[in-house]
Amino acid sequence: MPILANKIIFFKKKTPLKVLFVATESSPYISVGGLGQVMFSLPRALKKIGVDVRIFIPKYGSLDEGQYPLETVEKKIKVPTDTEIPEQPQFLICKVKKYTPPAGALSNVPVYFLENKEYYEKRANVYGYADDPLRFILLSRGILEFLKQSNWTPDIINCNDWHTGALPNYLKTVYKDDPKLSKIATVFSIHNLYHQGIFDHRFVSELDFDDGKSPVASFFSERLTKQNFMKRGIIYADAINTVSETYAQEILTKDYGERLDDLLREERTRLFGILNGLDYEELNPQTDKHIEVNFDISSLGKRKANKIHLQKEFNLDVSEKIPVLGMVTRLDEQKGIDLLFPILEILVSEFGIEFTIVGGGEPKYRTFLEEMSKKFPKKIGTHLMSDSILPRHIFAGTDLLLVPSKFEPCGITQMEGMRYGAVPVVRKTGGLADTVKDFKPENNQGTGFVFEKFSSYSLFGALIRALENYKYKKTWNDLIKRAMKADFSWESSAQKYLSLYQKLLQK
Ligand code: GLC
Numbered sequence: 300m301p302i303l304a305n306k307i308i309f310f311k312k313k314t315p316l317k318v319l320f321v322a323t324e325s326s327p328y329i330s331v332g333g334l335g336q337v338m339f340s341l342p343r344a345l346k347k348i349g350v351d352v353r354i355f356i357p358k359y360g361s362l363d364e365g366q367y368p369l370e371t372v373e374k375k376i377k378v379p380t381d382t383e384i385p386e387q388p389q390f391l392i393c394k395v396k397k398y399t400p401p402a403g404a405l406s407n408v409p410v411y412f413l414e415n416k417e418y419y420e421k422r423a424n425v426y427g428y429a430d431d432p433l434r435f436i437l438l439s440r441g442i443l444e445f446l447k448q449s450n451w452t453p454d455i456i457n458c459n460d461w462h463t464g465a466l467p468n469y470l471k472t473v474y475k476d477d478p479k480l481s482k483i484a485t486v487f488s489i490h491n492l493y494h495q496g497i498f499d500h501r502f503v504s505e506l507d508f509d510d511g512k513s514p515v516a517s518f519f520s521e522r523l524t525k526q527n528f529m530k531r532g533i534i535y536a537d538a539i540n541t542v543s544e545t546y547a548q549e550i551l552t553k554d555y556g557e558r559l560d561d562l563l564r565e566e567r568t569r570l571f572g573i574l575n576g577l578d579y580e581e582l583n584p585q586t587d588k589h590i591e592v593n594f595d596i597s598s599l600g601k602r603k604a605n606k607i608h609l610q611k612e613f614n615l616d617v618s619e620k621i622p623v624l625g626m627v628t629r630l631d632e633q634k635g636i637d638l639l640f641p642i643l644e645i646l647v648s649e650f651g652i653e654f655t656i657v658g659g660g661e662p663k664y665r666t667f668l669e670e671m672s673k674k675f676p677k678k679i680g681t682h683l684m685s686d687s688i689l690p691r692h693i694f695a696g697t698d699l700l701l702v703p704s705k706f707e708p709c710g711i712t713q714m715e716g717m718r719y720g721a722v723p724v725v726r727k728t729g730g731l732a733d734t735v736k737d738f739k740p741e742n743n744q745g746t747g748f749v750f751e752k753f754s755s756y757s758l759f760g761a762l763i764r765a766l767e768n769y770k771y772k773k774t775w776n777d778l779i780k781r782a783m784k785a786d787f788s789w790e791s792s793a794q795k796y797l798s799l800y801q802k803l804l805q806k
Contacts, residue, residue, distance in 0.1 A: 315351040316800060318342075319453035321442060323425055323435065323462045325356050327406055328367065328398075331425050332629065333575075333711050334459060334490050337542070340578045341796065342408040344789035348797060353453070355442050357419040357434070358396060358412035369396040369412065373448065376413075378441045380518035387519050391415065393441045405581070413441045431462075432496055432523045436515060439466035443474055452479055455800045457486045461496035464532030465515050471535045472514065484803040487536035491708055492550055492557045493633065495529035500558055511562075533562060537803050540571045542709035543730035547572025555706055571799055574733055575709040576789030577718060584719045589688050590695040594720075596783050599776060602695065602720050609696030612689075613680025615653045622769050623653045624762075625697030625721065627690040627712045630660025630683070635703035635726060636667075638755045642762075643671055647678045650766055655693055659684045694719035699765055703750075703758050707731045713747070717782040722775075723747035724761050734787065738764070743774055746782040 324330050325338035342352045358369075373395035380388055394414040400407050414420065418434045428434065439458075443466065446452060458466050467485040474480040497503065503525075511530040516522035533539050541547045549555035551564050563570060584602075585595040591608035594601035603619050610617045624646075628634045646652045656668060665683050672679040682689055690712070694700070700716035702725045709730030713723040717735075725731040727749050738745035750761035769775055 315349050316455070316797070316804075317351045317451070317453045318345060318353075318455045318457060318800060319442075319446075320352065320354045320457050320459065321438070321463045321466060322354070322356055322459040323438070325354050325410065328356065328362055328410065328412075329359055329425060333709070336578075336711060337490070337575055338459065339406060340576065340581075340789050341793065343406065343578075344576065344793035345796060346408055347790075348793055350797065350800075353409045353411060353451070355411045355413065355438075357438055358414040359422065359425060360420045361423070362412070367398045369398050371395070372397045372411070373445055376441055376444050376448075378437060378444050381515070382517040382519055384519070391418075391437060391441075391518070393437070395441075395445050411442075411445075413438055413445075415441075429524075432526065432528065433518050435462035435496075435528070436465040436518065436523070439463055440469055442466065443469055443480060446480060446483075447474075447477060453483060454804055455484050455486060457488060457796075458532060458536065459488045460490050461494055461527075461529040461532065463487075464496065464528030464530070464535075466532075467535035467537075468515055468528075468531040484538075484800075484806075485536040486538045486540055486799065486803070487532040489529070489533075489539065489541040489550070489708065491633075492529065492541075492555070492559065493706070495527050495557070495559075497525060497527050500527060500529075530559060530562065533559065533566060536569075537806075538569050538571060538799060539563075539566060540573055540799065542572070543574045543733045544572035545732045546706075546708045546729035549706070549729060573792055573795045573799070574730060574787070575711065576792040577711070577714045577787040579718075579788050582715055582718050584695060587691060587695070589691040590719075591692075594695075596780055599720065599779060605692070605695040606698070607696075609655060609692050610653065612692060613655050613682075614676070615655070615680050616677045621651060621653050622699065622766055623655065623697045624699045624701055624724075625654075625693040625716075626656040626658070626701045627693055627715075628656070628658040628660075628702075629685075630658050630664035630668075632661075633705055633707070635705050635753065635758075636664045638703050638753070638758045640667060641755045642759045643679075644674070646759075646762065647671075647675050650763070652766070653678050653680070655680045655697060657682045657684075657686055657689045657693060690715070691719070694721050697721045698769060699724050699748075699762075702726070702731055703753075704728060704731060705753055710734070714785075714787045717746065717785055718787075720779045720783050722765065722778055722782055724758075724765055725749055726753060726758070727751045734785070738768065738778060740768060740774065743777055744781075745778070746785050747778075 324335035326335045377390040509527045592604040700721040707729040735747040736745045737749035748761040750757040
């Protein structure tokens with residue numbers, strides 16, 4: 300907008316908004332779950348609408364530097380450890396390296412990596428170490444130390460989950476007078492409130508309770524493992540955001556608030572819910588090289604070949620007529636696998652279904668699924684480890700995709716399944732409630748089957764409704780088409796993030 304001043308016209312230079320995403324994972328460099336997927340797609344979608352966006356993650360030993368050549372941008376970052384014990388290191392030394400993707404690359408956002416041998420390089424896994432709190436406050440503080448020196452300063456830092464909760468905490472306390480850093484606004488995105496950075500947040504003794512207001516403990520102190528970095532992110536960030544509108548409401552209640560509902564209710568004017576999207580270029584049944592036969596809405600007949608392929612791949616009885624149910628999931632309590640314990644056998648033996656599942660996790664679920672597949676080898680097929688390709692076969696081949704979660708901040712597989720024509724059966728919670736509309740046979744509307752109570756009866760009811768409707772090919776095909784047409788593209792979510800950022804900067 301031209302501004303008229305003393306008859307001289309100045310043109311306000313429009314510099315793009317600068318946003319830095321901070322997380323523990325980002326696909327394709329390292330990805331363990333949904334967070335890694337979102338850290339791939341959301342930055343990309345923001346870049347598309349003109350944001351100068353970058354990502355910052357640790358440099359784990361598994362990074363393939365042949366595929367992603369790195370440039371060192373900072374040889375020596377001295378990260379203060381705040382220890383008062385002279386024998387302990389006063390600083391941890393890190394490097395910052397950067398990967399700049401070539402023009403036209405699918406993941407086209409520049410990525411910074413924090414390098415440290417002891418805490419990232421030597422570890423085979425992203426999570427699961429006793430010193431995770433130290434590893435991730437090192438990330439938070441290392442980034443701030445880097446930004447003090449860097450000639451690129453973001454307007455917004457978007458932190459993700461508890462691992463990055465110390466960043467807004469440091470920024471608003473230790474670095475509050477820094478001329479550069481104090482201008483940065485922070486958004487804290489919650490992908491899963493259950494994980495808070497302490498061993499068991501549901502059973503913290505009075506003595507160990509973290510009110511979130513004391514200074515971040517020094518790197519090597521015992522107190523660090525008792526600090527609740529989810530809580531601290533919520534307290535210190537300028538805005539809090541979670542990955543669906545319904546989850547943003549749910550976490551204000553006792554049932555879903557994971558003991559932070561009082562705090563979240565106090566802070567509700569700073570709390571937003573923006574649904575995750577789906578990467579439509581990456582996930583496209585018309586072009587996906589990983590599936591047996593490509594198809595789209597106008598050639599649904601071809602989808603059958605993928606179902607047959609799925610049955611063969613899992614060594615099940617092959618017939619187009621048998622309804623196939625699928626799940627792609629981590630095997631943990633959140634995902635509602637418990638609900639299948641009393642009903643899976645009945646579904647197989649009395650309702651003639653087949654069941655396929657891909658995903659790793661807790662032994663009690665693995666044992667149950669292994670036993671069931673031993674009992675019904677031609678009906679139940681399992682791959683009890685995560686996999687990058689098999690989920691696509693399930694999405695493209697299964698008739699029904701189950702997501703019976705106890706809670707689900709957003710959930711991605713229901714959207715992925717719908718994109719590939721798998722009709723979702725979901726519990727009405729979080730992002731599942733926001734993405735699946737219950738089928739209404741009376742007016743032929745809806746995109747899947749939704750049940751409310753977290754109970755096997757409730758899930759069973761939804762499945763029987765689905766299996767009955769499966770018999771009517773015309774209405775069933777209409778249902779598949781509506782599911783495939785549902786629009787979860789990242790564009791609209793990216794716009795919402797952008798307006799949240801702009802709102803913060805106006806403040
Ligand atoms: C977590 C949540 C899941 C969400 C994902 C990405 O894994 O459990 O619901 O889709 O993060 O935001």
